Amino acid sequence: MDLIPQPRSAVPDPEGRRYTFGPEPVLDAGPGAGGVARWLRREVGAATGWELPPPGAGARDDVRGGARGGVRGDVRLRVAPGGADGLGPEAYRLRIGADGVDLAGGDAAGLFWGAQTLRQLLGPEAYRRAPLRPGRPWSLPYADITDAPRFGWRGMMLDVARHFMPKDGVLRYIDLLTAHKLNVLHLHLTDDQGWRVEIERHPGLTGTGAWRPRSRWGHRASPRWNETPHGGYYTQDDIREIVAYAAERHVRIVPEIDLPGHSQAAIAAYPGLGNTDVVDTAALGVWDDWGISENVLAPTEDVLRFYEGVFEEVLGLFPPEVSPFVHVGGDECPKEQWRASPAAQARIRELGVDGEEGLQAWFIRHFDGWLAARGRRLIGWDEILEGGLADGAAVSSWRGYAGGIAAAEAGHDVVMCPEQQVYLDHRQADGPDEPMPIGYVRTLEDVYRFEPVPPKLSPEAAARVLGAQANVWTEVMENQARVDYQVFPRLAAFAETVWSRLPEPESRDWAGFEARTAAHRARLDALGVDYRPPSGPLPWQRRPGVPGRPIEGAPPIV
Helix, strand or coil, rough: CCCCCCEEEEEEECCCCCCCHHHHHHHEEECCCCCHHHHHHHHHHHHCCCCCCCCCCCCCEEEEEEEECCCCCEEEEEEEEEECCECCCEEEEEEEECEEEEEEEEEHHHHHHHHHHHHHHHHHHHHCCCCCCCCCCCCCCCCCEEEECCCCEEEHHHHHHHCCCCHHHHHHHHHHHHHHCCEEEEEEEEECEEEEEEECCCCHHCCCEEEEEEEEEECCCCCCEECCCCEEECHHHHHHHHHHHHHHEEEEEEEEECCCCHHHHHHCHHHHCCCCCCCHHHHCCCCCCCCCCCCCECHHEEEEEEHHHHHHHHHHCCCCCCCCCCEEEECCCHHHHHHHHHHHHHHHHHCCCCCHHHHHHHHHHHHHHHCCCCEEEEEHHHHHHHCCCCCEEEEECCCCCCHHHHHHHHCCCEEEHHHHHHEEECCCCCCCCCCCCCECCCCHHHHHHCCCCCHHHHCHHHEEEEEEEECCCCCEEEEEHHHHHHHHHHHHHHHHHHHHCCCCCHHHHHHHHHHHHHHHHHHHHCCCCCHHHHHHCCCHHHHCCCCCCCCCCCCCCC
16 A cells, blocks of 8 residues: 555455545544544645535535445544544544545544545545646545554654744645654754744844854865855744644644754854853854854853743743743753853852853753743753753753663653764765765665664663654755755655554565655655655756765764
Protein backbone atom coordinates (compact mmCIF):
# COMPACT_ATOMS: atom_id res chain seq x y z
CA MET A 1 0.00 0.00 0.00
CA ASP A 2 3.07 2.27 -0.08
CA LEU A 3 2.17 3.99 3.19
CA ILE A 4 4.71 6.25 4.97
CA PRO A 5 5.13 5.92 7.88
CA GLN A 6 4.50 2.20 7.92
CA PRO A 7 1.45 1.31 10.03
CA ARG A 8 1.59 -1.16 12.87
CA SER A 9 -0.76 -3.56 11.09
CA ALA A 10 -2.12 -3.35 7.56
CA VAL A 11 -4.10 -6.27 6.16
CA PRO A 12 -5.01 -5.88 2.48
CA ASP A 13 -7.87 -7.71 0.82
CA PRO A 14 -6.56 -10.99 -0.65
CA GLU A 15 -8.81 -10.52 -3.69
CA GLY A 16 -7.63 -6.96 -4.35
CA ARG A 17 -11.13 -5.52 -4.19
CA ARG A 18 -11.75 -1.79 -4.05
CA TYR A 19 -14.51 0.45 -2.77
CA THR A 20 -15.58 2.95 -5.44
CA PHE A 21 -17.17 6.20 -4.34
CA GLY A 22 -20.20 7.61 -6.06
CA PRO A 23 -20.28 11.20 -7.31
CA GLU A 24 -21.70 12.58 -4.03
CA PRO A 25 -20.06 10.80 -1.08
CA VAL A 26 -21.53 11.37 2.36
CA LEU A 27 -19.43 11.99 5.46
CA ASP A 28 -20.86 10.90 8.79
CA ALA A 29 -18.91 12.40 11.72
CA GLY A 30 -19.70 11.28 15.24
CA PRO A 31 -19.17 13.27 18.45
CA GLY A 32 -15.65 14.66 18.70
CA ALA A 33 -14.94 14.10 15.01
CA GLY A 34 -15.94 17.53 13.73
CA GLY A 35 -12.41 18.85 13.34
CA VAL A 36 -11.33 15.93 11.18
CA ALA A 37 -14.54 16.21 9.15
CA ARG A 38 -13.79 19.87 8.44
CA TRP A 39 -10.23 18.98 7.42
CA LEU A 40 -11.45 16.25 5.03
CA ARG A 41 -14.02 18.55 3.45
CA ARG A 42 -11.44 21.30 2.99
CA GLU A 43 -8.34 19.34 1.90
CA VAL A 44 -9.64 16.14 0.32
CA GLY A 45 -12.74 17.94 -0.91
CA ALA A 46 -10.57 20.43 -2.82
CA ALA A 47 -8.69 17.66 -4.62
CA THR A 48 -11.73 15.49 -5.41
CA GLY A 49 -14.46 18.06 -5.91
CA TRP A 50 -16.52 16.41 -3.17
CA GLU A 51 -18.65 18.45 -0.81
CA LEU A 52 -18.88 15.52 1.64
CA PRO A 53 -22.23 16.52 3.17
CA PRO A 54 -23.48 14.87 6.35
CA PRO A 55 -26.27 12.29 6.14
CA GLY A 56 -29.62 13.82 5.39
CA ALA A 57 -28.16 17.08 4.04
CA GLY A 58 -29.69 16.74 0.61
CA ALA A 59 -27.72 13.69 -0.47
CA ARG A 60 -29.60 10.86 -2.11
CA ASP A 61 -30.49 7.92 0.12
CA ASP A 62 -29.96 5.23 -2.50
CA VAL A 63 -27.10 2.76 -2.51
CA ARG A 64 -24.12 4.21 -4.37
CA GLY A 65 -20.91 2.31 -5.05
CA GLY A 66 -21.86 -0.38 -2.55
CA ALA A 67 -22.47 2.06 0.32
CA ARG A 68 -25.71 3.26 1.84
CA GLY A 69 -24.48 6.82 1.46
CA GLY A 70 -27.52 8.67 2.72
CA VAL A 71 -28.09 6.33 5.67
CA ARG A 72 -24.65 5.57 7.10
CA GLY A 73 -22.31 7.70 5.05
CA ASP A 74 -19.60 6.54 2.69
CA VAL A 75 -17.01 7.70 5.24
CA ARG A 76 -17.82 7.25 8.93
CA LEU A 77 -15.72 8.94 11.62
CA ARG A 78 -15.85 8.25 15.33
CA VAL A 79 -13.72 8.91 18.38
CA ALA A 80 -13.66 5.70 20.40
CA PRO A 81 -11.08 5.60 23.20
CA GLY A 82 -10.49 2.07 24.40
CA GLY A 83 -13.56 0.16 23.33
CA ALA A 84 -13.55 -2.97 21.20
CA ASP A 85 -10.55 -1.75 19.21
CA GLY A 86 -8.56 -0.90 22.35
CA LEU A 87 -7.40 2.38 20.86
CA GLY A 88 -5.10 4.56 22.94
CA PRO A 89 -3.97 8.16 22.45
CA GLU A 90 -3.14 9.02 18.82
CA ALA A 91 -4.13 5.51 17.70
CA TYR A 92 -6.61 4.73 14.94
CA ARG A 93 -8.26 1.88 13.08
CA LEU A 94 -9.22 2.22 9.41
CA ARG A 95 -11.50 -0.37 7.80
CA ILE A 96 -12.39 -0.17 4.12
CA GLY A 97 -14.91 -2.63 2.74
CA ALA A 98 -18.07 -3.07 0.72
CA ASP A 99 -19.99 -0.58 2.83
CA GLY A 100 -17.38 2.16 2.68
CA VAL A 101 -14.92 3.54 5.20
CA ASP A 102 -14.96 3.21 8.98
CA LEU A 103 -12.31 5.32 10.70
CA ALA A 104 -12.04 5.27 14.49
CA GLY A 105 -9.55 7.15 16.63
CA GLY A 106 -8.54 6.65 20.23
CA ASP A 107 -8.84 10.43 20.45
CA ALA A 108 -9.28 13.31 18.01
CA ALA A 109 -5.56 13.24 17.21
CA GLY A 110 -5.68 9.53 16.36
CA LEU A 111 -8.64 10.15 14.09
CA PHE A 112 -6.66 12.90 12.35
CA TRP A 113 -3.65 10.62 11.78
CA GLY A 114 -6.02 8.02 10.36
CA ALA A 115 -7.31 10.66 7.94
CA GLN A 116 -3.72 11.12 6.73
CA THR A 117 -3.57 7.41 5.92
CA LEU A 118 -6.90 7.64 4.12
CA ARG A 119 -5.55 10.48 1.99
CA GLN A 120 -2.42 8.51 1.10
CA LEU A 121 -4.58 5.57 -0.01
CA LEU A 122 -6.57 7.84 -2.33
CA GLY A 123 -3.38 8.49 -4.31
CA PRO A 124 -1.16 11.48 -5.15
CA GLU A 125 -3.99 13.42 -6.79
CA ALA A 126 -5.63 13.68 -3.35
CA TYR A 127 -2.86 16.17 -2.46
CA ARG A 128 -3.81 18.63 -5.19
CA ARG A 129 -5.72 21.85 -4.55
CA ALA A 130 -8.26 21.26 -7.31
CA PRO A 131 -9.52 18.21 -9.21
CA LEU A 132 -7.27 17.23 -12.10
CA ARG A 133 -10.01 15.23 -13.83
CA PRO A 134 -13.44 16.39 -12.64
CA GLY A 135 -15.95 13.59 -12.49
CA ARG A 136 -13.36 10.80 -12.35
CA PRO A 137 -14.29 7.93 -10.02
CA TRP A 138 -12.28 7.65 -6.82
CA SER A 139 -11.68 4.38 -5.04
CA LEU A 140 -9.87 2.86 -2.07
CA PRO A 141 -8.45 -0.63 -1.60
CA TYR A 142 -10.24 -2.85 0.88
CA ALA A 143 -8.03 -2.95 3.95
CA ASP A 144 -7.96 -3.25 7.72
CA ILE A 145 -5.32 -0.99 9.26
CA THR A 146 -4.58 -0.61 12.96
CA ASP A 147 -1.95 1.92 13.92
CA ALA A 148 -0.43 3.92 16.78
CA PRO A 149 2.77 5.92 17.21
CA ARG A 150 5.89 4.69 18.94
CA PHE A 151 6.66 8.10 20.46
CA GLY A 152 4.58 11.04 21.64
CA TRP A 153 7.21 13.58 20.50
CA ARG A 154 7.72 13.39 16.75
CA GLY A 155 9.16 16.68 15.71
CA MET A 156 11.13 18.99 13.51
CA MET A 157 13.08 22.08 14.58
CA LEU A 158 12.88 24.93 12.06
CA ASP A 159 15.42 27.73 12.40
CA VAL A 160 13.66 30.92 11.28
CA ALA A 161 16.26 33.19 12.92
CA ARG A 162 19.18 32.71 10.52
CA HIS A 163 16.93 32.93 7.48
CA PHE A 164 13.39 34.11 8.07
CA MET A 165 10.54 31.98 6.74
CA PRO A 166 7.36 34.03 6.23
CA LYS A 167 4.19 32.98 8.02
CA ASP A 168 2.67 31.19 5.03
CA GLY A 169 5.78 29.05 4.77
CA VAL A 170 5.45 28.03 8.42
CA LEU A 171 1.80 27.10 7.89
CA ARG A 172 2.84 25.05 4.87
CA TYR A 173 5.43 23.22 6.95
CA ILE A 174 2.80 22.40 9.57
CA ASP A 175 0.82 20.72 6.81
CA LEU A 176 3.92 18.87 5.62
CA LEU A 177 4.58 17.65 9.15
CA THR A 178 1.04 16.36 9.55
CA ALA A 179 1.18 14.59 6.21
CA HIS A 180 3.99 12.54 7.80
CA LYS A 181 2.21 12.14 11.18
CA LEU A 182 4.71 14.42 12.93
CA ASN A 183 3.25 16.37 15.81
CA VAL A 184 5.85 18.87 17.13
CA LEU A 185 7.18 22.01 15.46
CA HIS A 186 10.08 23.56 17.39
CA LEU A 187 10.46 27.16 16.21
CA HIS A 188 13.92 28.65 16.76
CA LEU A 189 12.75 32.25 16.99
CA THR A 190 15.81 34.20 18.18
CA ASP A 191 19.55 34.17 17.61
CA ASP A 192 22.51 36.44 16.92
CA GLN A 193 21.29 36.95 13.35
CA GLY A 194 17.69 37.91 14.01
CA TRP A 195 14.76 38.21 16.42
CA ARG A 196 11.55 36.93 14.85
CA VAL A 197 8.65 37.41 17.30
CA GLU A 198 6.96 40.70 18.17
CA ILE A 199 7.24 41.66 21.85
CA GLU A 200 5.02 44.66 22.44
CA ARG A 201 6.77 45.96 25.56
CA HIS A 202 10.14 45.85 23.77
CA PRO A 203 9.45 47.02 20.19
CA GLY A 204 13.15 47.38 19.40
CA LEU A 205 13.53 43.60 19.36
CA THR A 206 11.81 43.57 15.98
CA GLY A 207 12.29 47.21 15.01
CA THR A 208 16.07 46.72 15.12
CA GLY A 209 16.72 43.09 15.99
CA ALA A 210 14.77 41.54 13.11
CA TRP A 211 16.97 43.04 10.38
CA ARG A 212 20.57 42.62 9.29
CA PRO A 213 22.34 44.54 6.52
CA ARG A 214 23.77 41.51 4.70
CA SER A 215 24.43 37.78 5.08
CA ARG A 216 27.39 35.51 4.59
CA TRP A 217 26.87 33.50 1.38
CA GLY A 218 27.79 29.93 2.23
CA HIS A 219 29.64 28.66 5.28
CA ARG A 220 31.25 31.20 7.62
CA ALA A 221 34.65 30.55 5.99
CA SER A 222 33.25 31.68 2.64
CA PRO A 223 34.65 34.97 1.28
CA ARG A 224 31.33 35.70 -0.41
CA TRP A 225 28.49 37.89 0.84
CA ASN A 226 24.89 38.44 -0.10
CA GLU A 227 24.60 42.21 0.20
CA THR A 228 20.80 42.20 0.21
CA PRO A 229 19.46 43.17 3.64
CA HIS A 230 17.61 40.31 5.26
CA GLY A 231 14.94 40.15 7.92
CA GLY A 232 11.35 39.78 8.98
CA TYR A 233 9.33 38.80 12.00
CA TYR A 234 5.98 37.40 13.07
CA THR A 235 3.48 39.84 14.51
CA GLN A 236 1.61 38.64 17.54
CA ASP A 237 -1.42 38.00 15.35
CA ASP A 238 0.79 35.95 13.02
CA ILE A 239 1.82 33.83 16.00
CA ARG A 240 -1.77 33.42 17.12
CA GLU A 241 -2.66 32.23 13.63
CA ILE A 242 0.25 29.77 13.52
CA VAL A 243 -0.69 28.41 16.95
CA ALA A 244 -4.37 28.02 16.05
CA TYR A 245 -3.50 26.40 12.72
CA ALA A 246 -1.20 23.94 14.46
CA ALA A 247 -3.73 23.16 17.18
CA GLU A 248 -6.39 22.29 14.61
CA ARG A 249 -3.94 19.76 13.19
CA HIS A 250 -2.83 18.32 16.54
CA VAL A 251 0.65 19.80 16.30
CA ARG A 252 2.35 21.25 19.37
CA ILE A 253 4.60 24.29 19.00
CA VAL A 254 7.81 24.67 21.02
CA PRO A 255 8.88 28.33 20.94
CA GLU A 256 12.59 28.93 21.52
CA ILE A 257 13.95 32.17 22.99
CA ASP A 258 17.73 31.72 23.22
CA LEU A 259 19.72 32.81 26.28
CA PRO A 260 22.25 33.71 27.61
CA GLY A 261 24.23 33.17 24.39
CA HIS A 262 23.06 33.54 20.79
CA SER A 263 21.68 36.94 21.84
CA GLN A 264 23.43 39.58 19.72
CA ALA A 265 20.24 40.60 17.90
CA ALA A 266 18.62 41.43 21.24
CA ILE A 267 21.73 43.29 22.43
CA ALA A 268 21.85 45.27 19.18
CA ALA A 269 18.30 46.43 19.92
CA TYR A 270 18.86 47.05 23.64
CA PRO A 271 22.59 47.57 24.33
CA GLY A 272 22.06 47.49 28.09
CA LEU A 273 21.44 43.74 27.85
CA GLY A 274 25.12 43.19 27.04
CA ASN A 275 28.32 43.38 29.03
CA THR A 276 28.73 47.12 28.73
CA ASP A 277 31.79 47.29 30.97
CA VAL A 278 33.92 45.36 28.45
CA VAL A 279 32.19 45.95 25.11
CA ASP A 280 30.76 49.03 23.41
CA THR A 281 27.41 47.32 22.98
CA ALA A 282 25.89 50.47 21.48
CA ALA A 283 28.10 49.93 18.45
CA LEU A 284 26.83 46.37 17.86
CA GLY A 285 24.46 45.53 15.05
CA VAL A 286 22.53 42.39 14.29
CA TRP A 287 25.20 39.88 13.35
CA ASP A 288 25.66 39.29 9.63
CA ASP A 289 27.88 36.21 9.99
CA TRP A 290 27.41 32.59 11.01
CA GLY A 291 28.93 30.75 13.93
CA ILE A 292 28.87 31.75 17.60
CA SER A 293 28.99 35.41 18.58
CA GLU A 294 30.96 36.34 21.69
CA ASN A 295 28.35 38.94 22.61
CA VAL A 296 26.24 37.40 25.36
CA LEU A 297 23.78 38.65 27.96
CA ALA A 298 25.02 40.34 31.11
CA PRO A 299 24.24 38.45 34.35
CA THR A 300 22.17 41.22 35.93
CA GLU A 301 18.78 41.48 37.56
CA ASP A 302 17.74 43.98 34.88
CA VAL A 303 18.41 41.39 32.19
CA LEU A 304 16.34 38.81 34.10
CA ARG A 305 13.44 41.26 34.37
CA PHE A 306 13.70 42.08 30.65
CA TYR A 307 13.50 38.44 29.64
CA GLU A 308 10.75 37.70 32.14
CA GLY A 309 8.76 40.33 30.28
CA VAL A 310 9.60 38.64 27.00
CA PHE A 311 8.50 35.25 28.31
CA GLU A 312 5.28 36.69 29.76
CA GLU A 313 4.25 37.72 26.26
CA VAL A 314 5.50 34.45 24.76
CA LEU A 315 3.39 32.44 27.22
CA GLY A 316 0.39 34.54 26.30
CA LEU A 317 0.89 33.77 22.61
CA PHE A 318 1.61 30.06 23.04
CA PRO A 319 -1.04 28.61 25.39
CA PRO A 320 -0.14 25.56 27.50
CA GLU A 321 -2.38 23.14 25.63
CA VAL A 322 -0.34 23.79 22.45
CA SER A 323 3.01 24.69 24.03
CA PRO A 324 3.56 22.89 27.35
CA PHE A 325 7.32 23.18 26.74
CA VAL A 326 9.27 26.42 26.26
CA HIS A 327 12.80 26.18 24.90
CA VAL A 328 15.46 28.52 26.30
CA GLY A 329 18.44 27.43 24.19
CA GLY A 330 21.24 27.47 26.76
CA ASP A 331 23.87 26.23 24.31
CA GLU A 332 27.15 27.58 22.96
CA CYS A 333 27.58 30.49 25.37
CA PRO A 334 31.12 31.94 25.12
CA LYS A 335 32.50 33.04 28.48
CA GLU A 336 35.23 35.51 27.43
CA GLN A 337 33.21 38.64 28.17
CA TRP A 338 32.17 37.37 31.59
CA ARG A 339 35.80 36.54 32.42
CA ALA A 340 36.82 40.09 31.49
CA SER A 341 33.84 41.83 33.08
CA PRO A 342 34.30 43.19 36.64
CA ALA A 343 30.51 43.25 36.99
CA ALA A 344 30.18 39.60 35.96
CA GLN A 345 32.99 38.56 38.29
CA ALA A 346 31.32 40.42 41.15
CA ARG A 347 28.09 38.64 40.30
CA ILE A 348 29.83 35.26 40.47
CA ARG A 349 31.09 36.08 43.96
CA GLU A 350 27.70 37.42 45.05
CA LEU A 351 25.85 34.33 43.86
CA GLY A 352 28.50 31.92 45.10
CA VAL A 353 28.42 29.98 41.83
CA ASP A 354 31.24 27.99 40.29
CA GLY A 355 32.80 30.48 37.89
CA GLU A 356 31.46 31.36 34.48
CA GLU A 357 29.92 27.91 33.94
CA GLY A 358 27.99 28.40 37.15
CA LEU A 359 26.81 31.78 35.91
CA GLN A 360 25.32 30.18 32.81
CA ALA A 361 23.65 27.55 34.98
CA TRP A 362 22.23 30.35 37.16
CA PHE A 363 20.51 31.86 34.11
CA ILE A 364 18.95 28.52 33.19
CA ARG A 365 17.87 27.62 36.73
CA HIS A 366 16.22 31.01 37.13
CA PHE A 367 14.00 30.52 34.10
CA ASP A 368 13.47 26.87 34.93
CA GLY A 369 11.81 27.93 38.18
CA TRP A 370 10.09 30.92 36.59
CA LEU A 371 8.46 28.80 33.89
CA ALA A 372 7.55 26.00 36.30
CA ALA A 373 5.75 28.49 38.54
CA ARG A 374 3.57 29.35 35.53
CA GLY A 375 2.75 25.77 34.62
CA ARG A 376 5.27 25.33 31.81
CA ARG A 377 8.23 23.05 31.40
CA LEU A 378 11.65 24.31 30.40
CA ILE A 379 13.54 22.46 27.70
CA GLY A 380 17.02 23.36 26.48
CA TRP A 381 19.97 22.05 24.54
CA ASP A 382 22.06 19.48 26.41
CA GLU A 383 24.54 22.05 27.78
CA ILE A 384 21.89 22.96 30.37
CA LEU A 385 22.72 19.72 32.19
CA GLU A 386 26.03 21.14 33.31
CA GLY A 387 24.54 23.28 36.07
CA GLY A 388 21.84 20.95 37.35
CA LEU A 389 18.13 21.08 36.53
CA ALA A 390 14.82 21.07 38.33
CA ASP A 391 12.82 17.86 38.16
CA GLY A 392 10.45 19.01 35.43
CA ALA A 393 13.05 20.31 32.97
CA ALA A 394 13.76 18.40 29.76
CA VAL A 395 16.78 18.16 27.48
CA SER A 396 17.22 18.32 23.70
CA SER A 397 20.23 16.06 23.14
CA TRP A 398 22.01 17.58 20.13
CA ARG A 399 25.76 17.00 20.55
CA GLY A 400 25.18 13.26 20.31
CA TYR A 401 23.40 10.67 22.40
CA ALA A 402 25.57 11.26 25.48
CA GLY A 403 23.68 14.25 26.83
CA GLY A 404 20.39 12.46 26.42
CA ILE A 405 21.73 9.35 28.12
CA ALA A 406 22.99 11.39 31.08
CA ALA A 407 19.73 13.30 31.36
CA ALA A 408 17.54 10.20 31.15
CA GLU A 409 19.61 8.31 33.70
CA ALA A 410 19.31 11.35 36.00
CA GLY A 411 15.51 11.24 35.68
CA HIS A 412 14.95 13.98 33.11
CA ASP A 413 12.82 13.69 30.00
CA VAL A 414 14.77 13.74 26.75
CA VAL A 415 14.20 14.55 23.09
CA MET A 416 16.87 12.90 20.95
CA CYS A 417 18.19 15.02 18.07
CA PRO A 418 21.89 14.10 17.69
CA GLU A 419 23.55 16.28 15.08
CA GLN A 420 25.53 13.35 13.67
CA GLN A 421 22.28 11.56 12.78
CA VAL A 422 19.32 13.90 12.23
CA TYR A 423 20.61 17.38 11.44
CA LEU A 424 19.03 17.85 8.05
CA ASP A 425 21.27 20.79 7.17
CA HIS A 426 24.00 18.15 6.78
CA ARG A 427 24.66 17.16 3.19
CA GLN A 428 22.88 14.24 1.54
CA ALA A 429 25.74 12.95 -0.63
CA ASP A 430 29.46 13.49 -1.11
CA GLY A 431 29.26 14.55 -4.76
CA PRO A 432 30.48 17.97 -5.95
CA ASP A 433 26.97 19.10 -6.87
CA GLU A 434 25.54 19.17 -3.37
CA PRO A 435 24.66 22.82 -2.61
CA MET A 436 26.75 24.45 0.13
CA PRO A 437 27.69 21.07 1.64
CA ILE A 438 27.66 21.05 5.43
CA GLY A 439 28.69 18.34 7.88
CA TYR A 440 28.65 14.60 7.48
CA VAL A 441 26.91 12.78 4.64
CA ARG A 442 23.49 11.77 5.88
CA THR A 443 21.71 9.85 3.13
CA LEU A 444 18.06 8.87 3.08
CA GLU A 445 19.12 5.40 4.20
CA ASP A 446 21.21 6.81 7.04
CA VAL A 447 18.21 8.70 8.39
CA TYR A 448 16.00 5.62 7.97
CA ARG A 449 18.40 3.70 10.21
CA PHE A 450 18.34 6.33 12.98
CA GLU A 451 17.38 4.87 16.35
CA PRO A 452 16.17 7.35 19.00
CA VAL A 453 16.75 5.06 22.00
CA PRO A 454 20.40 4.05 22.53
CA PRO A 455 20.73 0.39 23.54
CA LYS A 456 22.86 1.28 26.56
CA LEU A 457 19.95 3.01 28.31
CA SER A 458 18.38 1.18 31.22
CA PRO A 459 14.67 0.38 30.80
CA GLU A 460 13.77 3.08 33.33
CA ALA A 461 15.87 5.67 31.51
CA ALA A 462 14.58 4.58 28.10
CA ALA A 463 11.07 5.44 29.27
CA ARG A 464 12.33 9.03 29.68
CA VAL A 465 12.89 9.39 25.93
CA LEU A 466 9.86 11.39 24.84
CA GLY A 467 10.80 10.94 21.21
CA ALA A 468 13.02 12.65 18.69
CA GLN A 469 13.17 15.52 16.27
CA ALA A 470 15.06 16.36 13.10
CA ASN A 471 16.74 19.77 13.24
CA VAL A 472 16.93 22.19 10.33
CA TRP A 473 19.45 25.02 10.77
CA THR A 474 19.14 27.53 7.96
CA GLU A 475 22.48 29.36 7.68
CA VAL A 476 22.89 28.01 4.14
CA MET A 477 19.16 27.79 3.31
CA GLU A 478 18.23 31.20 2.03
CA ASN A 479 14.67 30.40 0.96
CA GLN A 480 11.89 27.83 1.14
CA ALA A 481 13.14 25.84 -1.84
CA ARG A 482 16.52 25.33 -0.16
CA VAL A 483 14.79 24.19 3.03
CA ASP A 484 12.68 21.74 1.02
CA TYR A 485 15.78 20.34 -0.66
CA GLN A 486 17.52 19.65 2.65
CA VAL A 487 14.46 18.31 4.43
CA PHE A 488 12.86 16.03 1.85
CA PRO A 489 12.65 13.16 1.32
CA ARG A 490 14.73 12.56 4.47
CA LEU A 491 11.94 13.80 6.74
CA ALA A 492 9.81 10.91 5.46
CA ALA A 493 12.47 8.46 6.64
CA PHE A 494 12.72 10.23 9.97
CA ALA A 495 8.93 10.12 10.38
CA GLU A 496 8.97 6.36 10.06
CA THR A 497 11.66 6.03 12.74
CA VAL A 498 9.54 7.89 15.30
CA TRP A 499 6.08 6.62 14.35
CA SER A 500 6.63 2.99 13.41
CA ARG A 501 7.94 0.21 15.62
CA LEU A 502 10.91 -0.82 13.53
CA PRO A 503 13.51 -3.50 14.24
CA GLU A 504 17.07 -2.56 15.17
CA PRO A 505 18.72 -0.32 12.54
CA GLU A 506 20.75 -2.99 10.74
CA SER A 507 17.66 -5.21 10.35
CA ARG A 508 15.34 -2.62 8.86
CA ASP A 509 13.82 -3.20 5.44
CA TRP A 510 15.61 -0.44 3.59
CA ALA A 511 14.73 -1.88 0.17
CA GLY A 512 11.06 -1.91 1.09
CA PHE A 513 11.17 1.67 2.36
CA GLU A 514 13.05 2.83 -0.73
CA ALA A 515 10.37 1.25 -2.92
CA ARG A 516 7.64 3.05 -0.98
CA THR A 517 9.39 6.39 -1.46
CA ALA A 518 8.67 6.24 -5.19
CA ALA A 519 4.95 6.63 -4.50
CA HIS A 520 5.72 9.16 -1.81
CA ARG A 521 7.68 11.36 -4.20
CA ALA A 522 4.52 11.64 -6.29
CA ARG A 523 2.73 12.95 -3.20
CA LEU A 524 5.51 15.47 -2.61
CA ASP A 525 5.27 16.53 -6.26
CA ALA A 526 1.56 17.19 -5.81
CA LEU A 527 2.32 19.24 -2.70
CA GLY A 528 4.91 21.33 -4.56
CA VAL A 529 7.89 20.21 -2.47
CA ASP A 530 11.33 20.89 -3.97
CA TYR A 531 12.88 17.68 -2.64
CA ARG A 532 16.24 16.22 -3.61
CA PRO A 533 15.79 13.74 -6.47
CA PRO A 534 17.38 10.28 -6.06
CA SER A 535 19.81 11.08 -8.87
CA GLY A 536 21.07 14.26 -7.20
CA PRO A 537 20.28 17.96 -7.33
CA LEU A 538 18.65 19.47 -10.37
CA PRO A 539 20.59 22.31 -12.03
CA TRP A 540 18.67 25.05 -10.22
CA GLN A 541 19.16 23.30 -6.88
CA ARG A 542 22.95 23.56 -7.08
CA ARG A 543 25.04 26.42 -5.73
CA PRO A 544 28.28 26.12 -7.74
CA GLY A 545 31.28 27.81 -6.23
CA VAL A 546 29.64 28.58 -2.88
CA PRO A 547 31.73 26.88 -0.17
CA GLY A 548 30.26 24.82 2.63
CA ARG A 549 31.91 22.89 5.45
CA PRO A 550 31.86 19.18 4.61
CA ILE A 551 33.16 16.72 7.20
CA GLU A 552 34.60 13.53 5.75
CA GLY A 553 34.08 10.02 7.03
CA ALA A 554 31.34 8.36 9.01
CA PRO A 555 29.93 10.39 11.90
CA PRO A 556 30.88 9.20 15.37
CA ILE A 557 28.29 7.65 17.64
CA VAL A 558 28.74 9.78 20.76
